[in-house]
Amino acid sequence: MTKKLANLGLYGLGTMGSALALNILDNGFALHVSNRTDSVVADFVTEAGDLAARLTPHNDLDQMALDMPAPRAIILMVPAGAPVDDAIARLIPLLDKGDTIIDAGNADFNDTRRRTGTVEAAGLTFIGMGVSGGEEGARNGPSIMVGGTPQAWGAIRPMIDAIAAKFDGAPCADHLGPDGAGHFVKTVHNGIEYADMQLIAEVYGLMRHGAARAPAEIGQIFEQWDKGALKSYLVEITGIVLQAERDGKPAVDVIQDKAGQKGTGRWTVIEALKMGQSASTIEAAVAARGWSAEKETRGVGEGVLGGHRGAVSLPDGDYEQALLAARIIAYAQGFRILAAASDTYDWNLDFARIAEIWRAGCIIRSALLDDISDAFRGDLPQGQLFLAPTFADTLKAATPALRRVAGAAIAAGHPVPALTGALAFIDTMAQARGTTDLVQAQRDFFGRHGYEDIDGRTGQHGPWWD
Template sequence: MTDMAHLGLYGLGTMGSALSLNILDNGFALHVANRTAEVTADFAKEAGALATRLTTHASLADMAKSMPRPRAIILMVPAGRPVEEAIDDLCDLLEPGDTIIDAGNTDFHDTRRRTAKVEGRGLTFIGMGVSGGEEGARNGPSIMVGGTPEAWAGIRPMIHAISAKFNGEPCADHLGPDGAGHFVKTVHNGIEYADMQMISETYGMMRYGQGMDPAMIGARFEAWDQGVLKSYLVEITGKVLQAVDRETGGPAVDVILDRAGQKGTGRWTLIEALRLGQSASSIEAAVAARSWSSEKDTRVAGEAILGGTRGAVSLDDQDYADALLAARIIAYAQGFRLLAAASEEYNWSLDFARIAEIWRAGCIIRSALLDDISAAFRGEMPLGQLIFAPAFADRLKTTLPALRRVVAAAALGGHPVPALASALSFVDTFAMARGTTDLIQAQRDFFGMHGFERIGGASGQHGPWWD
């Protein structure tokens, strides 16, 4: 593909319509189509003055057929069958020199398979993660691109133009071949799950343990957003908790059913972590917490049977802020460990500092910490572990006591904090040279003759269990 490719976008839902307006706003001409044709007509009206650069089509096939060559068609439809069907259709309609860009949240294994399939037909395929929700897509998202360097060169000017900027630098880059962009986006979402869960656990302690009302807690989050915890998620938490429900006049958060949804990226992160022999425990805890939350009836029955009560907690505001910072560092560290493992497994040569940089603006996990994370990856980092980088090791040393106080108070008071607790156990495990899996090895040898490695000796040894 060359810089001159004509752009098309299929799927004018929340993200597709916002991204289309962004593309038009940046001076690019755009062809659009949508499964339901009325949506396309409505979109043309919404585009207003920008519609002068817009060409609408009745269907994907009509769009592909009538676009001048070379064509680059962005898909913004749900992962799975909708993407697969659109790609199959396009494979029959496009010609060598044309490009298909899957810009939705796709499982990177599908992207790897589709890259081989589409490129086998002589077309170019790009798997592109886009983060920032509707607002980001409209005004500048963070964009993670996977594909060949040539494919990237063809879309780079447009992607750089529409992406978020941090100190004038585009928060978009080519991260590696085939599934690399979608995988980095998946892990981004995994970290997002963990951060959201840790924030909500902190809210739970302050609300039900300290007896603070949502507006008071929201004000604390608003204040924290001025310091080291500065981030989009802390900022919106402050706003959400201070919002008032129009109907009841009470806190808006109180009228919301406590049952969280998920679309799959958190789960994909975990599945891949396990495949790679890793564990991103804070992300696992966040996915589990959402699953448990969906069992509302079981929880209602559980409260009656097991008598769950939440005891009083008395901690300083600073304890919560420090605990959240420590846990957030650990969640990022676990996400980057997973990226490192995948990079090695799939030969992606991911640039971790660059990934941290393109997450600094536009995306949901943007936070002040990411600037320091990119600096840490460019500096000294023993064993490539973020928690060992001097700046982060120092921060952990000062904030871990607070995380211990929060997790301990939660345990004693009966407040569930799965993500905070698992983050603490992770760092405690890696802060100790000798653990307790000597006993696991002994047990395995006892019941299964699995053998163990003797310290300073050979492997395949057996214990004296049957002497």
């Protein structure tokens, strides 16, 4: 039986918190709010305008919790790490059995699993909720990935379904599994986002610096690509960004070439490697952001190493097909990580449903997601997305273009770590026998680690030990 809708509170009225709060109010729900800084609460009441009729402001988190009638669900929209732990520690003694604490910020899923144990030991319920879509999504409809107990989900589901983005009328939100499942899915979503952005940037770089084409012209090409197989939010905004101007110059030309990161891409790579997985496109994207921060070193390196970017002359169709092939691999690698985590933590993730809730509201929404959902609901060879007939056929057709683009870039001195990472994955997975026979022989030689021979016998040793 579903619990009655919890009385809602939200703590943390920063950019994302205030946008989410307005979304909740706009959908007809009453809401209590508070913030660490009192003046922010007053400013939010003013910002809410007519929606403030359903708003109860508080200048203190503790007082908000005490003033709210049970059953209560309090959403935390504070920075990851210690601020979340501090808020939970304050709330636990103030809440009643069955009340729910919801961490709706980006969080390391390991923290979410730990917090679930702490909160539930106190007789409360805890939800780790991934929210994707940035400020616009939070305000108008994000993709929402929920982890926690089914009972806690039932108490907030009407609100979540109402505020989430909609695809063909269905909410892009769901309960995905226990404890850290929601936050982990959101983390991998962001890892795919890193890869997609880097792939797009590499294609832009080749067209801009290899073919000396103006940003606005490249933007128009992305605008056209957004009408075909590459249709997606990131391709759409790339077309807009590249055609924008600031002070009579292309907007991208006045932006320093240093990209920030908040850690979710790095978390994706770390957790993947812990589970014995490797996502070459995501790893490359995280590395590229790290390298981008070393602006001074790169400046010196250009002089010392004689940096040079030569001309690249390729048809636009090659870039389009290369980006399509690499994007498929980025998604496929992301879902491989999700599959490994589902097995490791016994989450029983529904990959088709995850693809469906990413179709609207989130940053990586794209035309590929319908095909991804269909693939997971069908007969999937080896459980691998890139082997699904639809994607395998596309990869066979598009990989030659990816090979031409990557080859031309390397020959001309243009760094394309994500494109080459995707190509390396394709080439590796297309070879029944590779070169790690030698690696394992080396391991046996220096460490007597043994090997499995071609007849399936394990614990074998080479003639160097005879």
